[in-house]
Amino acid sequence: MQNSAEDLRRILLRELEVPPKCQPWSSKILVADSLDHEALHRIQLALMGDEVLPPCRTLLFHRSPCPGVERALVAMGIGDVIEESAQALEVIRSRLQRWEQVDAALCLPLVADNLIGGSAAWVGALRTIAECALFSSAAVLLTGQTGTGKELLARMLHSLDPQARQHELVVVDCTTLSRDIAGSELFGHERGAFTGASSARDGAIACADGGTLFLDEVGELPLELQAQFLRVLQEKAYRRVGSTQWQRASFRLVCATNRDLMAEVAEGRFRADLYYRIAAMTCRTPSLAQRRSDIPSLVRHFIAHAGGGDAPAASPSLLDYLAARHYSGNVRELYQLVLACMRRYAGAGPLSLACLPDEEIQAWGADGAAAQAEAPLWHAAYVDDFVRAALRENVGLKELGRMVEAAAVRLALEESESITAAASWLGVTPRALHLRKAAARGPDLH
Numbered sequence: 001m002q003n004s005a006e007d008l009r010r011i012l013l014r015e016l017e018v019p020p021k022c023q024p025w026s027s028k029i030l031v032a033d034s035l036d037h038e039a040l041h042r043i044q045l046a047l048m049g050d051e052v053l054p055p056c057r058t059l060l061f062h063r064s065p066c067p068g069v070e071r072a073l074v075a076m077g078i079g080d081v082i083e084e085s086a087q088a089l090e091v092i093r094s095r096l097q098r099w100e101q102v103d104a105a106l107c108l109p110l111v112a113d114n115l116i117g118g119s120a121a122w123v124g125a126l127r128t129i130a131e132c133a134l135f136s137s138a139a140v141l142l143t144g145q146t147g148t149g150k151e152l153l154a155r156m157l158h159s160l161d162p163q164a165r166q167h168e169l170v171v172v173d174c175t176t177l178s179r180d181i182a183g184s185e186l187f188g189h190e191r192g193a194f195t196g197a198s199s200a201r202d203g204a205i206a207c208a209d210g211g212t213l214f215l216d217e218v219g220e221l222p223l224e225l226q227a228q229f230l231r232v233l234q235e236k237a238y239r240r241v242g243s244t245q246w247q248r249a250s251f252r253l254v255c256a257t258n259r260d261l262m263a264e265v266a267e268g269r270f271r272a273d274l275y276y277r278i279a280a281m282t283c284r285t286p287s288l289a290q291r292r293s294d295i296p297s298l299v300r301h302f303i304a305h306a307g308g309g310d311a312p313a314a315s316p317s318l319l320d321y322l323a324a325r326h327y328s329g330n331v332r333e334l335y336q337l338v339l340a341c342m343r344r345y346a347g348a349g350p351l352s353l354a355c356l357p358d359e360e361i362q363a364w365g366a367d368g369a370a371a372q373a374e375a376p377l378w379h380a381a382y383v384d385d386f387v388r389a390a391l392r393e394n395v396g397l398k399e400l401g402r403m404v405e406a407a408a409v410r411l412a413l414e415e416s417e418s419i420t421a422a423a424s425w426l427g428v429t430p431r432a433l434h435l436r437k438a439a440a441r442g443p444d445l446h
Helices: 006-017 037-047 068-074 088-106 120-135 150-160 184-187 223-235 263-267 272-278 288-310 316-324 330-344 356-361 370-392 397-415 419-426 431-442
Strands: 025-032 058-060 078-083 140-143 168-173 212-216 237-239 245-248 252-257 281-282
Touching: 058 088, 068 078, 068 237, 078 088, 088 120, 120 150, 140 150, 150 168, 150 212, 184 223, 184 237, 223 237, 223 272, 245 272, 263 272, 263 397, 288 316, 288 330, 288 397, 316 330, 316 397, 316 419, 397 431, 419 431
Parallel strands: 025 058, 058 078, 140 252, 140 281, 168 212, 212 252
Antiparallel strands: 237 245
């Protein structure tokens, strides 16, 4: 007689002997007899379970294939979908072992002590970098807003790469490369190659040989230099400025940018062939708004870093304020704000709201009550403009309500690191949001 789904799950767990994790992130195995709509709903509820933290990766094992469903499952957060077969146990074991290796790398002190945070968005980025370092030598492109930690991730990748970490990590800030010296900085030069070149000099490519070359703000690279650098990547060879001799170089390439490079390609400011060379693997660093739950941990880390062995604690009111604040400069801005607080710290008790810079406090307004009273009027101006424009397009009251509700849900999900956080912000239950999302993508499941 065929085992039930629950019996099969117990057999899988027993046979796999999944080892305990060093972090509170676990790999969860779900077993489904079928993948109909009812099964998908049960899977959604399982993913919502309180025992599953946001960074948990779930593997789904199923018996009966259902074409077109896998994409919906992956969109729901399933890490992989394995169909029953003679090799299924080995396939599942290999997936879990790889996930275990990646999460073990995240436990190393060089990662855990420097790349602070446990939110789903941040752990996802760390896992991407760890996987790139451990299982690939491909070029990596880091994208995202300024101040989100792209250089920290580049250093993490170099440190985890078993080959590159034995050599140098060479950092080149492309915003500092003027047209006159860019070639020399990257390729080096021979004596007498140009005025002032009194001796031969290695460039960044030679220094990075065997290690990692990190091009920060690669979108700033001049077009003529992009063509030369593309040849280096294709031929694994370069020439110093003023030389006719080709020299070999091999390195792990990591690039970072806060620009939309595909838009730059469309505008003719960045070469398409170079883009596809440097973006073999990509990782987008989350903004601080996407990982707000990490702010208290970041604040404590920055205080400890600035205060040494005698670092104060942060008061609950200060942590609440910092966690709710907007940061256009992301983690870098938060770091500078914490340092400013530390400079005003009197040396006794916790770090409090009073330690914030004067300009920060003054921005609240001299009369907090008056500022709060003005806030609805400030927002009302934007609401009036939106409603006025909608009415001119003959949008009815019900449709207006649906538009606002849809926008509120979308923005809450974008600005929160989990459905639970978004639901709390909106004043609804997580289940309501899950059901809403399921209804929205219902047609894709057929």
